[in-house]
Amino acid sequence: METGKLIFVTGGSRxxxxxxxxxxxxxxxxxxxxxxxxxxxxxxxxxxxxxRIARHRRDRENAPVHWETWECPYNVQRIARHFSKRDILxxxxxxxxxxxxxxxxxxxxxxxxxxxxFDELTSLQEASSVLxxxxxxxxxxxxxxxQLIKKYQYILGSLHQKIVYQADTAYLVENGLPICxxxxxx
Amino acid sequence: MHFITGGAFNGKRKWVKKHYDANHRLxxxxxxxxALTKPSHETMPDLVVLEGLEKWIYTQIDTALTxxxxxxxxxxxxxxxxxxxxxxxHRKLVIIxxxxxxxxxxxxxxNRLWRDITGWIYQDxxxxxxxxxxxxxxxxxxxxxxxx
Numbered sequence: 001m002e003t004g005k006l007i008f009v010t011g012g013s014r015x016x017x018x019x020x021x022x023x024x025x026x027x028x029x030x031x032x033x034x035x036x037x038x039x040x041x042x043x044x045x046x047x048x049x050x051x052r053i054a055r056h057r058r059d060r061e062n063a064p065v066h067w068e069t070w071e072c073p074y075n076v077q078r079i080a081r082h083f084s085k086r087d088i089l090x091x092x093x094x095x096x097x098x099x100x101x102x103x104x105x106x107x108x109x110x111x112x113x114x115x116x117x118f119d120e121l122t123s124l125q126e127a128s129s130v131l132x133x134x135x136x137x138x139x140x141x142x143x144x145x146x147q148l149i150k151k152y153q154y155i156l157g158s159l160h161q162k163i164v165y166q167a168d169t170a171y172l173v174e175n176g177l178p179i180c181x182x183x184x185x186x
Numbered sequence: 187m188h189f190i191t192g193g194a195f196n197g198k199r200k201w202v203k204k205h206y207d208a209n210h211r212l213x214x215x216x217x218x219x220x221a222l223t224k225p226s227h228e229t230m231p232d233l234v235v236l237e238g239l240e241k242w243i244y245t246q247i248d249t250a251l252t253x254x255x256x257x258x259x260x261x262x263x264x265x266x267x268x269x270x271x272x273x274x275x276h277r278k279l280v281i282i283x284x285x286x287x288x289x290x291x292x293x294x295x296x297n298r299l300w301r302d303i304t305g306w307i308y309q310d311x312x313x314x315x316x317x318x319x320x321x322x323x324x325x326x327x328x329x330x331x332x333x334x
Binding site: 012137139140141142143153154156157158160161163164165170172181182 | 193194195196197284285286287288289290292297300301322323324325327
C-alpha cells in the first residue's frame, strides 16, 4: 500500500498553526475529494484546556466542510484501521500527545518515547492519503535548570527532527503566516 | 567564519559534522567544559569548531559588570580566532551558538544579562561571518552568504 503524504506544521502558541493545518486539509480535501478527520490528542482535564478545545471545535463546526473528530490522547495507532486512502487527517498536536505519555501513562524513557511517538505518526501516515501533524516550538529560550524540562525539549526536538526528515513538506507558522522550510508549498 | 544557530535539540551539531566532513579538525565544546578561548602556543588543524558558545558566555557573566564590557571582552577573545583564520586561506572557523532568545524574560538577573549579551554577540558574529545559517530540525536556512 502506498504511504500517504506527511506534512509537518509547527509554530509558537497562538501562531495560527492549527488554523493553517485545517485550511490546508480543506484545500487538499477538495482537490483529492477526500474526507476530513481531526485527531484531537488533548485530554480535557481542566477548564482552560476545555475552552481551547471548544474554541477549535467551534471553528471546525463553522467551517463549510464536514470534519470527523476523534478524541485520542494516546495509542493513536488503534484508530489507524478506520482510515483509507480517501482520508485526510490533521493530528493536533504532538506536544499534547507527548504530555499524555509522560504524565498520564508515566512513560519516562526518552529514546523509547521518541520511537513510540514516531511509530504512532507513521501508522497514521501509512493508513491515510495525507497526514498533517501539528506541533509546537519549545526549544528557543534560556535553558532551564530543571532536568525534566530539558528532557522534554530533547524528546520533542529529536522527534521533530525525525518527522521533518520523513515529511514531504514542513512549515513554520509565524503570526498566522506559513514559512515553507521543506518541500514545495501546497 | 561560519556561524550556526538555531534552537536547542534542532540538530546543529549533526549538521556541522555532515557539512564539514574533515578527518582533521579541532572540536572545542563548552558542553564538555572546554574553554573556547584560543590556545596560544598550539599548532592546530585547519578546521576549528567552537560549540556551545552560549554556555561559554554564561561562564563569563559577572553581574557586577555592564553588558557592554562583557560584549567587548568576549568579542576580543573571538578576534584571536578570526586573526588565526585570516592568516591562512585554508583555515576555517565554525562557531555554533544555541538560540536562547525566544522565551519570556527570565526573572533571574544573571539569566537576563546572559540572554541579552548572547543576543548581541550573535549579531556581532553574523556581521563578521562569511556565512550564517539557522538550523531548524536539521534543515538549514542560510541567512547570510558572502560572495567571493
